[in-house]
Amino acid sequence: MKRAVFIERDGVLNEVRSGPKQQIAPISLEEFKLITAAAEPLKKLKAVGFVLIATTNQPGLSRGYQSRRELDRMHDLLRRTFTLDDIMLCPHDEADHCPCRKPRAGLLIEAAFKWQLSLDHSYVISDKWQDAEAARTAGCTSLLIKSPWIGEVHRDFVLSDLVSVVDKILRLKHQVECA
Numbered sequence: 001m002k003r004a005v006f007i008e009r010d011g012v013l014n015e016v017r018s019g020p021k022q023q024i025a026p027i028s029l030e031e032f033k034l035i036t037a038a039a040e041p042l043k044k045l046k047a048v049g050f051v052l053i054a055t056t057n058q059p060g061l062s063r064g065y066q067s068r069r070e071l072d073r074m075h076d077l078l079r080r081t082f083t084l085d086d087i088m089l090c091p092h093d094e095a096d097h098c099p100c101r102k103p104r105a106g107l108l109i110e111a112a113f114k115w116q117l118s119l120d121h122s123y124v125i126s127d128k129w130q131d132a133e134a135a136r137t138a139g140c141t142s143l144l145i146k147s148p149w150i151g152e153v154h155r156d157f158v159l160s161d162l163v164s165v166v167d168k169i170l171r172l173k174h175q176v177e178c179a
């Protein structure tokens, strides 16, 4: 079984604007500013054999303000920049009550089938509580980057930045292998 690191897209891989209650995601390639400093630490995870999968809620697709073609262009750039193996996305609105919209764990479970992953040995990186909740449900270890959006739900680790998160995952992986 393979292991994955799941990475929330908005706020970790690309910049977002801060709204009063939540982040506001870019909806066009022009607005889509990548956090290129994330590329080096993610390469370290790839180098030790993790499958790298970005996950994202994109309710704009069902609400109609996000064009699918524009999103595909954004995600082509995302894949190329961060050597991602996959991008799993929920296109639904809250009102659709789908199983894949985070904080539900559907995207992680779907990825586990597709990539033959052991979720118990996989990790979730995010700056938002919804991903920690999905990780808990799926049995993954969650690592949150400090932000105004991490809330109070269970999470395994809160760290100051992505570099610290990646170092922590590498140490945890080593501990599991040496146990």
Ligand SMILES: [Zn+2]
Pocket: 090, 091, 092, 098, 099, 100, 101
């Ligand atoms: Zn969904």
